[in-house]
Amino acid sequence: MLELKSVRTYYGNIQALKGIDLLINRGEIITLIGANGAGKSTTLMSISGVVPPKSGEITLDGTSIVGMDPDRIVSLGISQVPEGRRIFPHLTVRENLDLGALLRKDKAEIRADLDYVFNLFPILAERRGQAGGTLSGGEQQMLAISRALMARPKLLLLDEPSLGLAPLIVQQIFEIIAQINSENGTTIFLVEQNANQALKVAHRGYVMENGRISLADTAEKLLSNEDVKNAYLGV
Numbered sequence: 494m495l496e497l498k499s500v501r502t503y504y505g506n507i508q509a510l511k512g513i514d515l516l517i518n519r520g521e522i523i524t525l526i527g528a529n530g531a532g533k534s535t536t537l538m539s540i541s542g543v544v545p546p547k548s549g550e551i552t553l554d555g556t557s558i559v560g561m562d563p564d565r566i567v568s569l570g571i572s573q574v575p576e577g578r579r580i581f582p583h584l585t586v587r588e589n590l591d592l593g594a595l596l597r598k599d600k601a602e603i604r605a606d607l608d609y610v611f612n613l614f615p616i617l618a619e620r621r622g623q624a625g626g627t628l629s630g631g632e633q634q635m636l637a638i639s640r641a642l643m644a645r646p647k648l649l650l651l652d653e654p655s656l657g658l659a660p661l662i663v664q665q666i667f668e669i670i671a672q673i674n675s676e677n678g679t680t681i682f683l684v685e686q687n688a689n690q691a692l693k694v695a696h697r698g699y700v701m702e703n704g705r706i707s708l709a710d711t712a713e714k715l716l717s718n719e720d721v722k723n724a725y726l727g728v
């Protein structure tokens with residue numbers, strides 16, 4: 494579905510991605526793990542068009558998306574949940590969700606998707622009239638994921654959804670990620686520092702070091718890989 498070939502991305506003179514090759518098949522959960530500053534967020538932002546690559550190719554179902562506006566990329570079916578959630582704190586839960594569907598015109602389907610996310614996260618239904626900024630960290634993450642789902646993406650990009658959340662909430666978020674994938678068939682690209690949990694929910698994974706992919710394998714094999722265990726799994 495999505496393919497990256499020799500992607501190189503810069504911030505001014507700083508080269509954050511040094512030639513990334515990556516493949517995401519339809520229906521998969523793929524995780525990208527790695528240390529702080531390895532280039533994980535930059536990989537997501539290169540895909541979503543927020544920080545376009547300087548060279549290389551990114552194709553969605555065979556169509557090049559490099560150089561397209563982020564809005565256009567959303568309308569083609571790629572939605573990103575940025576690190577740190579970034580919901581609109583002064584808008585209500587419902588208004589935040591409506592913004593996720595801004596580029597759509599299919600009113601009945603939008604209504605059905607609203608029901609779907611309220612069913613996924615009942616707490617958001619209870620708080621639909623409340624300002625986003627009054628929600629807990631976990632609830633804001635649920636809202637950020639739901640807002641992205643309101644665009645009805647075929648590929649959902651998640652940047653560190655577990656960051657700063659209590660263990661029980663983290664568990665719940667990972668369960669929901671698996672549920673979204675299995676119920677809807679939504680393809681998911683999950684960037685995580687919580688490598689253990691991410692690999693447990695993913696089908697395949699990529700390990701990133703210093704702007705390069707250093708390892709790619711099934712999640713199961715990465716979980717039992719000695720180098721991965723030592724560097725990222727804390728065992």
Ligand code: ATP
Binds near residue numbers: 504507508531532536
């Ligand atoms: P983290 O988990 O800390 O977000 P990451 O693996 O997602 O790490 P990136 O945020 O993609 O890594 O950063 C990759 C490199 O690009 C790092 O060296 C970082 O310092 C640099 N970088 C990221 N954002 C910027 C920016 N806005 N301006 C300059 N350099 C940046």
